[in-house]
Amino acid sequence: MRELSLNILDVAQNSVSAGATRIEIDVLENTGTHILTVRIADDGRGMDEQTVRRLPDPFFTTRTTRKVGMGIPLFKMAAEMTGGTFLIESEPGRGTTVTATFRTDSVDCTPLGDVESSICALATMNEQIDIVYTRAADERKFVFSSAEIKAMLDGVPLNEPSVMTWLSEYLKENAAALGDLQPGE
Amino acid sequence: MKSVEELLAIKNKVKGQMNVRSENGEDNIRVLVGMATCGIAAGARPVLNALVEEVAKRNLSNVYIAQTGCIGVCQYEPIVEIVEPGKEKVTYCKMTPEKAIRVVTDHIVNGKPVAEYTIGAVAK
Numbered sequence: 213m214r215e216l217s218l219n220i221l222d223v224a225q226n227s228v229s230a231g232a233t234r235i236e237i238d239v240l241e242n243t244g245t246h247i248l249t250v251r252i253a254d255d256g257r258g259m260d261e262q263t264v265r266r267l268p269d270p271f272f273t274t275r276t277t278r279k280v281g282m283g284i285p286l287f288k289m290a291a292e293m294t295g296g297t298f299l300i301e302s303e304p305g306r307g308t309t310v311t312a313t314f315r316t317d318s319v320d321c322t323p324l325g326d327v328e329s330s331i332c333a334l335a336t337m338n339e340q341i342d343i344v345y346t347r348a349a350d351e352r353k354f355v356f357s358s359a360e361i362k363a364m365l366d367g368v369p370l371n372e373p374s375v376m377t378w379l380s381e382y383l384k385e386n387a388a389a390l391g392d393l394q395p396g397e
Numbered sequence: 398m399k400s401v402e403e404l405l406a407i408k409n410k411v412k413g414q415m416n417v418r419s420e421n422g423e424d425n426i427r428v429l430v431g432m433a434t435c436g437i438a439a440g441a442r443p444v445l446n447a448l449v450e451e452v453a454k455r456n457l458s459n460v461y462i463a464q465t466g467c468i469g470v471c472q473y474e475p476i477v478e479i480v481e482p483g484k485e486k487v488t489y490c491k492m493t494p495e496k497a498i499r500v501v502t503d504h505i506v507n508g509k510p511v512a513e514y515t516i517g518a519v520a521k
């Protein structure tokens with residue numbers, strides 16, 4: 213993928229498919245250590261140990277439209293290429309947490325890109341799921357919760373185009389206010 | 398900074414329009430964007446953004462944008478499907494933001510599907 217933000221959107225789609233009611237996404241940048249941590253945690257159906265072990269294999273998928281599953285292998289590769297780490301923890305019936313770290317000073321580090329655009333797409337296209345997004349740059353932090361927005365909207369759907377447009381700007385402005393972030397698209 | 402007041406104003410405006418339409422209304426148009434790995438890698442996100450922006454700009458209150466999964470023709474992603482009641486579904490493939498804007502203006506607003514972007518035309 214051209215941006216890590218696209219991997220984030222894609223890996224979160226696994227949580228959507230797993231029937232999650234809540235997805236937490238953390239994007240934490242440490243400019244001192246040059247480490248970027250991305251965490252995607254859901255309360256979906258989870259997987260047993262054997263399934264988790266097979267995940268890095270592109271020929272493992274439970275989808276029926278095609279024989280390969282690329283999402284997890286691509287994200288893992290993107291992290292490990294930089295000298296970073298990749299971990300999946302899962303428990304059947306409880307949920308799944310995917311944590312990847314990236315060495316941002318590596319020449320092989322894919323640009324983070326426009327994470328807010330991914331969060332906006334994920335939240336507005338999946339009204340039934342509460343998205344909690346935490347973006348941090350060193351000590352500065354911004355937390356977004358789609359549940360709070362939904363409460364204010366009082367029945368107006370998040371995928372209403374004028375709402376999506378507002379949300380997209382809102383996320384962008386708040387992330388930009390953190391400063392020192394890699395530029396988006 | 399985008400304010401919560403602004404969001405509340407949008408909410409009130411949409412609520413006003415919602416009284417004159419319904420989710421299952423006869424002129425409702427559903428726009429489905431493929432958001433599986435293949436779609437995302439091929440550029441589904443900017444296509445979605447372009448659709449949203451154009452639909453919002455034109456204040457098309459009968460258009461519902463949603464995501465769908467992989468329909469199994471990954472080489473033709475990004476894919477956008479337009480579903481209108483009483484009509485056959487139209488599947489557009491290899492979409493770009495520019496093509497998406499044209500689909501909104503020609504197909505959704507003027508009712509003329511863009512034949513050259515459909516999967517039938519591209520697959521030839």
Ligand SMILES: Nc1ncnc2c1ncn2[C@@H]1O[C@H](COP(=O)(O)OP(=O)(O)OP(=O)(O)O)[C@@H](O)[C@H]1O
Pocket residue numbers: 223226227230254256257258259267272273274275280281282283284285308433434435467
């Ligand atoms: N968060 C999760 N919860 C439950 N199961 C998961 C989760 N993430 C992945 N899986 C399982 O692992 C499989 C492989 O995931 P992966 O993202 O690599 O491929 P895919 O989603 O099947 O296809 P693709 O990502 O290429 O569209 C999935 O089909 C699913 O069964």
Ligand SMILES: [Mg+2]
Pocket residue numbers: 222223225226281282283284434
């Ligand atoms: Mg996947």
